Each structure stands twice: as structure tokens, then as C-alpha cells.
Amino acid sequence: MKARVPFREGLFKESDGKGVLLGAKCKHCGQIIFPKAEVCLNCLGQDLEPTELSQNGKLYSYTIVHMPSEHFTPPYAIGWIELPEGIRIFSQIRGWQEYPLKTGMNMSLTFERLWDEEDKEVTGYIFRPSGNGEGV
Amino acid sequence: MVREYEKMREVAIIGVGSTVLGKFPEKLPYQLGAEAAKAAIVDAGIPPGKLQFAYCANLYGGMVIGQAVLGGIGVTDIELINVENACTGGATALRKAWWDIASGLYDIGIAIGVESITTSPIAGQLIPPARGDITGELGMNMVAKFALTQRRYMDTYNVSLEDIAQVSVKNHHNGCLNPYSQYKKELTIEEIVNSRPICEPITLLQCCPSSDGAAAAILTTRDIAKKYTSKPVIIAASALKSGDYSFRWEDITFSDMTHKCANQAYEMAGIGPEDVNVCELHDAFAVNELMHYVELGFCKKGEEVRLLLDGVTELGGRLPVNASGGLLSKGHPVSASGVAQIAEIVWQLRGQAGDRQVNKAKVGLAHVIGGDGLESGAVAVHILKM
Numbered sequence: 001m002k003a004r005v006p007f008r009e010g011l012f013k014e015s016d017g018k019g020v021l022l023g024a025k026c027k028h029c030g031q032i033i034f035p036k037a038e039v040c041l042n043c044l045g046q047d048l049e050p051t052e053l054s055q056n057g058k059l060y061s062y063t064i065v066h067m068p069s070e071h072f073t074p075p076y077a078i079g080w081i082e083l084p085e086g087i088r089i090f091s092q093i094r095g096w097q098e099y100p101l102k103t104g105m106n107m108s109l110t111f112e113r114l115w116d117e118e119d120k121e122v123t124g125y126i127f128r129p130s131g132n133g134e135g136v
Numbered sequence: 137m138v139r140e141y142e143k144m145r146e147v148a149i150i151g152v153g154s155t156v157l158g159k160f161p162e163k164l165p166y167q168l169g170a171e172a173a174k175a176a177i178v179d180a181g182i183p184p185g186k187l188q189f190a191y192c193a194n195l196y197g198g199m200v201i202g203q204a205v206l207g208g209i210g211v212t213d214i215e216l217i218n219v220e221n222a223c224t225g226g227a228t229a230l231r232k233a234w235w236d237i238a239s240g241l242y243d244i245g246i247a248i249g250v251e252s253i254t255t256s257p258i259a260g261q262l263i264p265p266a267r268g269d270i271t272g273e274l275g276m277n278m279v280a281k282f283a284l285t286q287r288r289y290m291d292t293y294n295v296s297l298e299d300i301a302q303v304s305v306k307n308h309h310n311g312c313l314n315p316y317s318q319y320k321k322e323l324t325i326e327e328i329v330n331s332r333p334i335c336e337p338i339t340l341l342q343c344c345p346s347s348d349g350a351a352a353a354i355l356t357t358r359d360i361a362k363k364y365t366s367k368p369v370i371i372a373a374s375a376l377k378s379g380d381y382s383f384r385w386e387d388i389t390f391s392d393m394t395h396k397c398a399n400q401a402y403e404m405a406g407i408g409p410e411d412v413n414v415c416e417l418h419d420a421f422a423v424n425e426l427m428h429y430v431e432l433g434f435c436k437k438g439e440e441v442r443l444l445l446d447g448v449t450e451l452g453g454r455l456p457v458n459a460s461g462g463l464l465s466k467g468h469p470v471s472a473s474g475v476a477q478i479a480e481i482v483w484q485l486r487g488q489a490g491d492r493q494v495n496k497a498k499v500g501l502a503h504v505i506g507g508d509g510l511e512s513g514a515v516a517v518h519i520l521k522m
Contacts, residue, residue, distance in 0.1 A: 008270060033383070035270070041381055061291075061388065063283035064336040069275045078275045080284060080388075087383055090271045103291035114274075124274070 007114050007124040011035050014111040014123070021053040021089065021109065021125060032085045053089075055109045056130060057081040060088050062101045071115040081107050081127045091127045099133025106130035141404055144238040148361035148368035149353050149520070151180025152479035157349035157467030158318045161254045165197035165350075169205030169250035172350035172472075176246065177209070180354040181364050187354075189215040189245040191232045193225030193471040196256035205248060205350075215242075219471075223418070223506030224376070225249060226351065226474025227516030231374045233355045243360055249472035250350035269509065279343060279421070281508065283335035286423040289389040290337065295426075297337055299441045301328040303422035304342055304464055306450050311461025313451075313491040316476075318347055318467030328422075342422040347467030351475035353482070367486045372499070373405035373519040379510030393515045394431040394505065401501075401517040402433070409433030412455060412519075413497040414484045416477035418504045419462040425449075429457070432503060432517075451492060459484065459492045470506075474516060477502040485522050498522050 006012065011034075012021045024036035028045035034053060039046050062079030069076070077093040079101070093101065094112065107127040114124040153175025155168050169192065177184050190211070192202025202218045221228040226249025233247040253259060269276075289295055305325060311317035328341040361368035377400070379393045386392075402408055409432060417432065419425040429440040434455060443449055449457040460466045460480040463473060481500035483489045500520045507513020 007273065011270075031383070042384070061284040061288035063280050063287055063338075064333070065275060065277070065280050065283075066333050067277060067279065067335065069277070071273070072275050076275060078280060078284075090274060090276060092274055103287060 002116070002119055002121040004123050005120045007122045012111065012125055017111050019111050020055070023051050023053045023087075024048040025051040032087050034087060034089060054083045054085060057083040057089070057107050057127070059101060059103055059105045059107050061103060062093060064096070077101065079127070091125055093128070094126050095128040095133070099129040101129070105133065145240060146358035147234050147237045147355055147371045148358045149371065149478070149482055150356055150361045150364050150368055151176045151178070151182070151354035152352065152482045153177070153179055154316055154351040154476050154479045155349045156316050157347045157469055157476065159254050160252065160348045163252065163348070164255060165194065165250055165252040166201055166204035166208060168252055168348060168350040169201065169248055170208040172250070172352040173205055173246060173248055174209050176352035176354050182244070182354065184209055184211045186244055187211050187214060187246050188242040189233070189236055191217050191219050191229035191245075191247050193219040193221065193229040193249040193474070195220055195222065195225060195251060195471050196258060197250060197252060201250065202248065205250060221506060221514045223420070223468070223470050223473055224504050224514035224516050225471035225506065226476070227502070227504045227518065228376060228474070228514070230353060230475060230478055230518065231376050231516060233353075234371050234374045237355055237357055244354070244356040246352055246354050247475060248350065248352040249469075249475035251469035251471045252348040253346045253469070254348050277335075278508065279338055280335040282421045282423060283338045285388050285427070286337055286421070289423060289427070293389065293438065295441055297329050298325050299445065300422050300426065301325045301342065302444055303419065303425045304328050306444070307419060307425075307458045307462040307464040310451060310459050310492055311465025314461050314466055315490070317461040317465050318345055319461070319465045338421055338423070344420045344463035344468040347469040349467060349469035349476065350472050351479045353475055353478050367522070369482045369485050369520050369522060371518065372407070372521045373401040373517070375401040375404065376514065376516045378514055379512045382511055385511050389427060390437065391427060391431050391505070391511065393511050394428060394503065397515045397517045398432045398503070401519050405519040405521070407499065407519070411499050412501045414459060414481065414494045414500045415455060415457045416460060416462065416480050416500070416502045417457060419458055419464050420468060422464065425457065425462070428503060432501065451494065456494045459489065459494055474502070474504045477504060478518065478520070481520050485520060
């Protein structure tokens with residue numbers, strides 16, 4: 001079995017497909033930042049606390065890409081998922097062939113293989129339509 | 137902030153030049169640049185030795201390309217700065233040239249934009265994401281970015297793909313009338329909607345092409361301009377901004393950065409959007425044009441499709457937009473586009489735009505955006521007047 005490595009350190013913690021996105025919340029202005037940063041990009045406050053982001057959100061917008069990409073074979077889907085915290089996460093979207101995408105639909109976070117690098121499986125966050133894909 | 141414009145010298149454009157835009161694998165970038173610069177110098181009617189400084193915008197042509205461009209036409213031993221600001225590079229070069237004259241530093245200079253994608257290392261490829269760009273690594277690209285805007289726009293404002301395709305119909309029609317245009321082919325809504333999907337709902341014919349080309353403009357003071365031309369075109373406003381963080385961006389179908397930059401330009405020019413007679417704006421994708429109508433103040437949000445379908449922005453309408461064919465048809469040679477827009481506006485204001493001439497145009501606006509990372513990397517708005 002290939003070793004699983006995150007596509008970028010510090011963005012999330014996960015095991016076996018379950019996990020959370022790691023953001024930061026500014027104690028001064030309340031802004032939530034993802035990925036987390038040393039200072040608040042909104043008010044430049046330096047007092048930030050780690051925060052785990054919501055597992056579910058709504059599909060703010062999406063596109064099916066028919067162009068080649070470094071890591072993904074077209075067609076593939078990407079989109080912005082709006083979390084209840086009021087921030088939007090850019091993500092690969094899977095399950096779109098099974099459940100047609102619709103702006104505003106409920107989406108759920110999973111962690112899956114993104115691509116392979118030599119003997120490693122590179123993993124990252126993915127959003128999929130929630131349940132049977134009908135929740136809006 | 138910008139203020140006390142009255143203390144600055146008024147700056148005029150006395151010469152512009154452009155290559156035809158298209159694919160020119162046999163021409164090196166500096167050759168395209170030299171062709172445009174020479175045309176601008178001839179148009180201005182000045183000896184090349186009069187030029188005191190130059191800005192040259194370019195992305196993929198290599199080091200000190202401006203020196204090669206001007207060295208090829210006998211202009212050496214001057215202050216020369218090479219500029220990179222993605223698709224906004226050309227407009228950035230123009231703005232810096234404007235400032236060098238407005239401030240009193242120099243009296244006459246040239247702004248050049250040049251790009252040859254065909255001979256560049258990225259020929260036939262996508263513009264790669266910046267290193268360290270998480271969204272790029274996860275599959276984002278420039279078309280996808282605006283496809284996401286378009287999807288959101290269509291779904292939340294109830295706009296059809298046919299409405300958006302009409303932008304491409306209009307601009308390709310205009311391109312047929314422009315000898316500088318890369319494409320000279322009329323398109324139908326059906327052809328556009330049914331062309332190959334690139335990033336849904338954006339199809340091939342809603343996208344600008346990849347282009348080679350160059351454009352140049354000669355700037356001087358209003359007073360000196362009188363010596364060379366009876367039709368100096370005045371730079372009434374120049375504004376340039378970087379984008380803001382995406383997390384502050386409330387609605388991706390309304391570009392805050394273009395809106396702010398346009399307002400800054402209107403304030404500087406002392407005019408409003410209702411005074412604009414002709415406009416070249418950043419239509420890299422058809423949907424962009426509709427968004428920019430609103431952000432540039434030509435109409436309120438929700439009225440932009442009406443503006444297009446009622447013919448207000450077509451040739452013969454009250455406010456023709458992208459009479460040149462725009463990036464969609466005329467072409468989009470990245471760093472050259474901002475200067476090519478200025479050349480078009482100058483021709484329009486002078487009444488030299490041939491078959492695509494806008495009737496009695498007195499005030500023209502040019503708008504260009506470029507680059508990713510923030511909302512967009514940069515936006516520039518210039519207002520020119522007779």
C-alpha cells in the first residue's frame with residue numbers, strides 16, 4: 001500500500017477519509033482565515049486561535065473543466081463551497097456524475113486521493129454532494 | 137491617495153501605433169515591439185531622438201526586451217524601464233509614462249506593450265499557476281475562474297447563455313470591421329453556445345484567443361503637443377489598483393476592484409460614466425463584458441443584459457463597447473492589450489477608426505484587468521478626451 005501524504009502540510013488533519021480543515025480565527029475582528037496565517041489578513045491582528053471549519057456547506061458556484069491540468073484528467077469538477085462561517089473554500093468536487101451539481105446545493109467534506117507522486121498517494125480535501133444530492 | 141490634480145501638468149497622446157494582432161511565429165517579440173513603436177513615432181511626427189524615456193510591458197519575451205525593441209529603431213541612451221503586471225502590463229506602462237510627464241520629470245516619452253505567445257516558452261500551453269498557489273494546484277485556471285463567476289451569475293441573476301453569447305456576437309462583428317483584428321468572422325449565438333465546452337458554461341467562442349502583437353503610444357505635455365498635432369488626445373484620468381483578498385469579496389459577479397478603480401478615474405477626470413462615448417473593456421470572456429458594464433457605472437446591476445440586447449453598446453448605439461472587436465475578436469496579446477486599447481480610443485477620438493468609427497466620440501474609457509491571487513492581480517482605467 002502506498003504511503004498517504006497531504007498535498008500541503010497544515011491545511012487539514014485526517015485519517016481514513018475523515019477529518020477537518022484547519023483555519024484560524026482572529027480574536028480581534030473575528031475573521032476566519034483558511035489556510036491559517038501568522039497574522040489576520042483582515043485587520044493585521046496577531047492574536048489568532050486555531051479553529052476547525054464546518055464539515056458541510058453550500059455550493060456557491062461550480063464548473064466542469066474540460067482543459068488539461070497538472071494533476072487532473074478532464075473532465076473534472078471544481079467549485080467554491082460556502083461554509084456557515086461565511087468563508088468560501090475552493091475545492092475539487094467529486095460525485096458530480098452521479099448527482100448533477102446545482103448552485104446552492106448541500107455539500108459535504110471528505111478526504112480522498114488527489115493524485116499519485118512516485119510511491120506516494122497525495123491526499124486532500126474534496127467536497128461531494130450531501131446525501132442523495134437533492135438537499136438545497 | 138490621488139489628489140491635487142491641478143498641480144500636475146496635462147498630458148497628451150500625440151502618436152499611437154499597433155501591429156495587426158494574431159499568430160506570428162516568424163516574428164520575434166522585439167520585432168513586433170519595434171513595428172508598433174515605429175508606427176507610433178511616425179504617427180506623432182517626431183524624430184525618434186526626441187524620446188527621453190520609455191516603459192515597455194512584456195511577460196514572456198525575456199530580459200530587457202524594451203532595449204531590444206527601441207534599439208532596433210535607433211533609440212538608445214535613455215531611461216528605459218521594463219514592466220510586468222500580467223494583462224494589465226500595457227496599461228501600467230502607459231500610466232507610468234503619464235506620471236513621468238505629469239510630474240514634470242520628462243517632456244516626451246513612449247509606452248509600449250509587446251507579447252509573442254507563439255514564440256514564448258508557454259506556446260500551446262495554459263498559463264501555469266503561480267508556484268505555491270493552492271487553488272492552481274487543485275485545478276483552477278483562468279477560464280475556470282470566470283466560469284465560476286458565470287455559473288453564479290447565470291444562476292443567481294437568471295441570465296441565459298444566449299444573453300452572454302450576444303457579447304461575443306457583437307464583438308466579433310466589430311472585429312470584422314477592424315484591420316488590426318485577429319479574427320474577422322461573424323458568429324451566431326448558436327455557433328457560440330454549441331462550440332466546444334472549455335470550462336462549463338464557458339465554451340470556446342466565449343473566450344478570447346491567444347495572440348501575438350504590440351502597440352505603442354507617444355506621450356508629451358499638452359503644450360508641446362500643439363507643436364506636433366492639431367488633434368492631441370488628453371489623458372483625463374489614469375488609475376491603477378491591485379486587487380483585494382478574495383475573502384473580502386462579497387459577490388463574485390461584481391468586481392469591487394474595477395468599481396473602485398473606475399470611480400477613482402471618474403473623480404480624477406471630473407466626469408461621470410454618462411459622459412463616456414466609447415469604451416474598450418476587458419472582455420477576455422464574454423461574461424466579463426456584462427459584469428464590467430455595471431462596475432464601470434454604465435448601468436445598475438440587473439440592467440446590463442438589457443443594455444446589450446437593446447443595442448446601446450453596439451456600433452451605432454449610445455455607448456459602443458469594444459468597437460475594435462475587443463479581446464474576444466481583435467485578440468489579447470497579454471502585456472500589449474492595455475496599449476492596444478489606448479490606440480483604439482485615440483483613433484476613435486480623432487475620427488480615424490474607419491468602418492468601426494463611433495460617431496462624434498469625445499470621451500473614451502479603457503479598462504483592463506490581469507493576474508490572479510487576489511480578487512485579480514491588477515486593474516487599470518484610463519479616460520481620454522479630445
